[in-house]
Amino acid sequence: MTASTPLNPALTTWTGHEGLPRFDLVKDTDFAPAFEAAFKAHEAEIDDIAGNPDQPTFENTVIALEIAGDALSRISSIFWNKAGADTNETIQALERDIAPKMSRHYSKIGMNAALFKRIDTLWENRESLGLDLEATRVLERHWKGFVKSGAKLPKEQQERLAGINETLAGLGAKFGQNVLADEKNWALFLDSEEDLAGIPDFLRDAMASAASDRGQQGKYAVTLSRSIIEPFLTFSDNRELREKAFRAWIARGENGGETDNRGLIAETLALRAEKAKLLGYDNYAALKLDNTMAKTPEAVNGLLMQVWEKAVARAREEEADLATLVAAEGRNHDVMPWDWRHYAEKLRAEKFNFSEGELKPYLQLEKIIEASFDVAQRLFGITATEKKGVAGYHPDVRVFEMRDASGRLTALFLGDYFARSSKRSGAWMSSFQSQHKLTLKNGAVGELPIIYNVCNFAKPAEGKPALLSLDDARTLFHEFGHALHGMLSNVTYPSVSGTGVSRDFVELPSQLYEHWLTVPDILKRYAVHYRTGEPMPEALLDKVLAARTFNSGFATVEFTSSALVDMAYHTAQAQGEPMALEAATLEKIGMPRSIVMRHRSPHFLHVFSGDGYSAGYYSYMWSEVLDADAFAAFEETGNAFDPGMAQKLKDNVYSVGGSIDPEDAYKGFRGKLPSPDAMLAKKGLAA
Numbered sequence: 001m002t003a004s005t006p007l008n009p010a011l012t013t014w015t016g017h018e019g020l021p022r023f024d025l026v027k028d029t030d031f032a033p034a035f036e037a038a039f040k041a042h043e044a045e046i047d048d049i050a051g052n053p054d055q056p057t058f059e060n061t062v063i064a065l066e067i068a069g070d071a072l073s074r075i076s077s078i079f080w081n082k083a084g085a086d087t088n089e090t091i092q093a094l095e096r097d098i099a100p101k102m103s104r105h106y107s108k109i110g111m112n113a114a115l116f117k118r119i120d121t122l123w124e125n126r127e128s129l130g131l132d133l134e135a136t137r138v139l140e141r142h143w144k145g146f147v148k149s150g151a152k153l154p155k156e157q158q159e160r161l162a163g164i165n166e167t168l169a170g171l172g173a174k175f176g177q178n179v180l181a182d183e184k185n186w187a188l189f190l191d192s193e194e195d196l197a198g199i200p201d202f203l204r205d206a207m208a209s210a211a212s213d214r215g216q217q218g219k220y221a222v223t224l225s226r227s228i229i230e231p232f233l234t235f236s237d238n239r240e241l242r243e244k245a246f247r248a249w250i251a252r253g254e255n256g257g258e259t260d261n262r263g264l265i266a267e268t269l270a271l272r273a274e275k276a277k278l279l280g281y282d283n284y285a286a287l288k289l290d291n292t293m294a295k296t297p298e299a300v301n302g303l304l305m306q307v308w309e310k311a312v313a314r315a316r317e318e319e320a321d322l323a324t325l326v327a328a329e330g331r332n333h334d335v336m337p338w339d340w341r342h343y344a345e346k347l348r349a350e351k352f353n354f355s356e357g358e359l360k361p362y363l364q365l366e367k368i369i370e371a372s373f374d375v376a377q378r379l380f381g382i383t384a385t386e387k388k389g390v391a392g393y394h395p396d397v398r399v400f401e402m403r404d405a406s407g408r409l410t411a412l413f414l415g416d417y418f419a420r421s422s423k424r425s426g427a428w429m430s431s432f433q434s435q436h437k438l439t440l441k442n443g444a445v446g447e448l449p450i451i452y453n454v455c456n457f458a459k460p461a462e463g464k465p466a467l468l469s470l471d472d473a474r475t476l477f478h479e480f481g482h483a484l485h486g487m488l489s490n491v492t493y494p495s496v497s498g499t500g501v502s503r504d505f506v507e508l509p510s511q512l513y514e515h516w517l518t519v520p521d522i523l524k525r526y527a528v529h530y531r532t533g534e535p536m537p538e539a540l541l542d543k544v545l546a547a548r549t550f551n552s553g554f555a556t557v558e559f560t561s562s563a564l565v566d567m568a569y570h571t572a573q574a575q576g577e578p579m580a581l582e583a584a585t586l587e588k589i590g591m592p593r594s595i596v597m598r599h600r601s602p603h604f605l606h607v608f609s610g611d612g613y614s615a616g617y618y619s620y621m622w623s624e625v626l627d628a629d630a631f632a633a634f635e636e637t638g639n640a641f642d643p644g645m646a647q648k649l650k651d652n653v654y655s656v657g658g659s660i661d662p663e664d665a666y667k668g669f670r671g672k673l674p675s676p677d678a679m680l681a682k683k684g685l686a687a
């Protein structure tokens with residue numbers, strides 16, 4: 001690059017330990033001019049590829065695209081890391097500016113007709129190009145990406161598609177804002193002890209601060225945010241108040257007036273159906289599922305209905321148990337949706353008498369990190385060595401070298417474990433650099449994966465050990481499973497590296513990895529008391545594990561009904577009144593009267609506030625099927641670290657990224673397609 005070289009070379013030429021960026025040399029003010037230059041540089045590269053006078057070849061078109069935009073991706077990776085893990089006002093302002101520019105930049109490339117023509121020619125002639133399987137998939141991805149953005153359509157249909165996309169984006173934003181408004185506008189203020197009966201201290205505190213936020217000092221507010229309404233429904237002894245709050249909660253987006261979402265749903269569904277037809281699909285679900293592991297709406301519905309029947313049967317048993325408790329209190333009413341959580345909690349406390357706090361002294365962060373590394377070594381033969389003194393992007397970040405059995409450096413891993421005010425909530429994995437084997441413009445061949453995990457564990461006081469909850473420990477294993485997907489990647493092309501897989505496959509490596517946390521051999525060694533070094537008592541652990549299947553009929557019915565309604569909306573042949581379709585779907589599957597969908601349509605944000613999980617809510621459960629079935633493969637050998645199975649897992653799942661079809665990848669590992677049996681057993685729903 002010449003004139004368009006970004007102003008600060010530290011952003012794009014990484015000279016730290018083994019090619020790590022020198023974060024200390026980057027200033028917040030460097031980003032804006034660097035992005036400008038990198039957008040231009042990438043555009044010029046794209047123009048060169050599109051305008052190449054030579055006949056299109058895989059080399060001069062697809063490979064050229066794969067390695068183009070190097071500066072942009074380097075600057076982006078540093079920027080988005082900072083935006084998530086160590087932000088400030090300058091970065092936040094930049095984020096608002098960069099995000100739309102980024103989307104315009106990429107949609108412009110997606111509309112480049114000359115570029116598409118080259119890709120389309122290659123796709124038409126793919127049989128004669130002598131491509132291997134991975135190269136063919138990479139070509140297909142590029143081609144489908146263009147086709148789905150309308151590249152094959154005549155001009156006026158392209159314009160219609162652009163119009164639809166724009167309207168959909170606006171509708172999605174409005175939908176989300178309406179739900180938020182309905183949540184904000186409703187609160188129930190309580191002040192008598194009678195109204196507060198049963199409410200534990202932690203919830204009282206939260207309700208008191210919610211009330212004072214709304215200018216009602218000294219009172220307690222029930223609000224519709226999940227963190228208050230759910231514990232309120234769980235603990236409040238006042239049935240009338242529970243009903244009132246519950247009804248308000250499930251009416252979000254359906255209250256009439258300005259913030260009513262029902263009209264937006266109808267409009268959204270009609271536009272999505274039109275878009276699918278324009279692009280040549282039967283319905284929107286078929287469009288969304290193309291390029292996933294599930295592939296078709298029939299496959300998704302098949303899984304959901306199998307689970308549904310077992311879940312409903314179980315929920316009926318649970319309801320009967322709760323009804324017994326209701327009667328024992330001398331009450332004479334059915335178990336209604338506003339009763340379920342309340343009586344389930346009473347039953348839980350009776351059956352599983354322990355607190356999560358009893359586990360904490362046995363779960364030291366340091367030991368759990370060691371455990372996550374030990375599992376990786378036993379399964380995949382890679383070892384982690386901390387490089388003290390190598391600086392990450394924040395003083396809390398720790399840098400590790402990952403080496404294979406022969407001692408070869410295979411990845412850098414950065415662990416950023418503690419919460420801080422500059423970090424957004426949640427936990428995630430991402431990368432600064434992805435593995436691939438192509439020759440870059442500077443002559444370098446391939447790249448080392450540089451992967452990081454960000455968590456939000458409470459930082460202990462000076463000199464005290466960091467202790468985790470069991471959920472925290474699972475999160476650490478989960479994110480490290482994603483990290484391994486990036487670090488063990490062994491593909492040729494960047495776009496299919498590591499986690500570059502479909503949405504219903506990407507959680508397999510992470511959710512599967514969680515299973516090794518509770519393998520007895522690992523717990524015995526690493527879940528030891530921080531003072532005495534004693535391993536966690538088995539009886540305590542057994543109770544914790546048994547409690548995990550409690551109330552699972554209810555939870556599965558809540559989830560699966562939402563997923564089925566999502567599919568019904570996006571496969572319907574005629575777009576009728578959406579709420580009627582919701583009702584008809586629930587009627588058809590026999591939804592119990594005592595349970596309501598986890599997300600009713602007027603506030604189903606996953607499906608209507610954006611496009612991320614439309615015809616895709618199922619994928620949470622799909623991943624659970626995969627991880628349970630995959631771990632069962634190890635259990636069947638009688639050895640959680642069975643070397644043969646581990647080798648197959650690495651060769652077919654953790655190292656292949658998106659280079660092969662996910663179904664084939666899974667079959668390569670397991671020898672067959674996944675069955676939901678192991679997941680049902682894990683949830684306690686097996687026959």
Ligand SMILES: [Zn+2]
Pocket residue numbers: 478482507510
């Ligand atoms: Zn995940």
